[in-house]
Amino acid sequence: MAAVVIRDVRKAFGVAQILHGVSIDIADGEFVILVGPSGCGKSTLLRMIAGLESVTSGEISIAGRVVNDVPPKERDIAMVFQNYALYPHMTVADNMGFSLKLKKAPSADIAARVEQAANILGLAPYLDRFPRQLSGGQRQRVAMGRAIVRDPQVFLFDEPLSNLDAKLRVAMRAEVKELHQRLKTTTVYVTHDQIEAMTMADKIVVMHDGKVEQIGQPLELYDRPQNQFVAGFIGSPAMNFIPGRIEGGSLIGAGGLRLNLDEKAAALQGRDVTLGIRPEHLTLGDGGLVAEVVVVEPTGSEVQINARLPGGEEIVAVFRERHMFKPGEKIGLQPLPGLTHLFDAQTGQRF
Structure with a gap:
């Protein structure tokens, strides 16, 4: 050896x-x-x-x-x-x-x-x-x-x-x-x-x-x-990426999107960022992302959905529970605390 x-x-x-x-x-x-x-x-x-x-x-x-x-x-x-x-x-x-x-x-x-x-x-x-x-x-x-x-x-x-x-x-x-x-x-x-x-x-x-x-x-x-490349390459389904700007500790994105983030975002006031969320780190809940269900893919052990945000971004969510979603349905998606990632919008490097 x-x-x-x-x-x-x-x-x-x-x-x-x-x-x-x-x-x-x-x-x-x-x-x-x-x-x-x-x-x-x-x-x-x-x-x-x-x-x-x-x-x-x-x-x-x-x-x-x-x-x-x-x-x-x-x-x-x-x-x-x-x-x-x-x-x-x-x-x-x-x-x-x-x-x-x-x-x-x-x-x-x-x-x-x-x-x-x-x-x-x-x-x-x-x-x-x-x-x-x-x-x-x-x-x-x-x-x-x-x-x-x-x-x-x-x-x-x-x-x-x-x-x-x-x-x-x-x-x-x-x-x-x-x-x-x-x-x-x-x-x-x-x-x-x-x-x-x-x-x-x-x-x-x-x-x-x-x-x-x-x-x-x-x-x-x-x-x-x-960085954003590694984040998107490692993991299946791939990590979701949502572009926006940090204002008052929240992510402000297209289509009126506003998502409250944890305290690490406060130091990035005014910065253009890309928010990364893994599909399995999204749960159903109000006060987060409002998305329209596009495709539902049941695999047996999980339910995977493709959804569209108001700004047009496509995201994927994975649930262990057998939710009966229908295309066109509006649902609320909440990131799990402490499991989001922030990347510089220009360089792609992690903050």
Whole structure:
């Protein structure tokens, strides 16, 4: 196992700047997830750690050794790809042990390590099968097993669950997390799915346009996002944003909106702000927001509604109770005390 340190790393393809001075500390044995929208640079950064992309400037070190110019095969890492990348003419056992065979490891050693990995991943009954005889989840386990048998210092996962159906993806999330808890190997995992990031990571790195927006534990990012981008990206359904101005400790918005806020708003008198409220932090009540129900979406365990404020802003509210709302109905929504967020209207930074 090993720590991974990324210092002021930049990446350019010609004149196109992809990464802009990224710095991340990944502790020994930590499970870190790089998350962000498509094109934010997370997969490029992962490939740079693996040695599949060169570093334009900055420094990447693994276990205290700078690896900028070290070939991928000498970095002692193992990568699991989105598309499995299994050899169709090889059995599961041969696929899992192929990297050791290339290193000319003894056959008995290969067999023992393949068997150990197969037992960890529940693949022992399938060692003689070919990839075409496996389900998508089983193929992904084989790809993970191929990485495990190498006993690397660092695991790198590049959106490994994105090709699976929703139910299998949930099951595999738990399997990957359990695997990390058993092996304790430093892991860097890339995904665009913030639910994956929230449920699996020890630490999340939120990226946007080639920059790191915030680094922290999942609930830290959820409860105290540093800026409006992180607030809107982390959480499902996404946080509601309502623009306005602070006057007398209240938010004054379009369409006559007036919402009393807590004491922290008093210090922002006269400032243009964006109020953030998570859908699950809205309750029914008078004296808050008056909204018109647009769409009702019952999910069984919850009722989610899309509603429109007088100024035209669309907001989402989630209730555990089974309210029988109807489109066009006017309801009152009250934010839970202490659970609102205020962001600067110009910079998007949290106050």
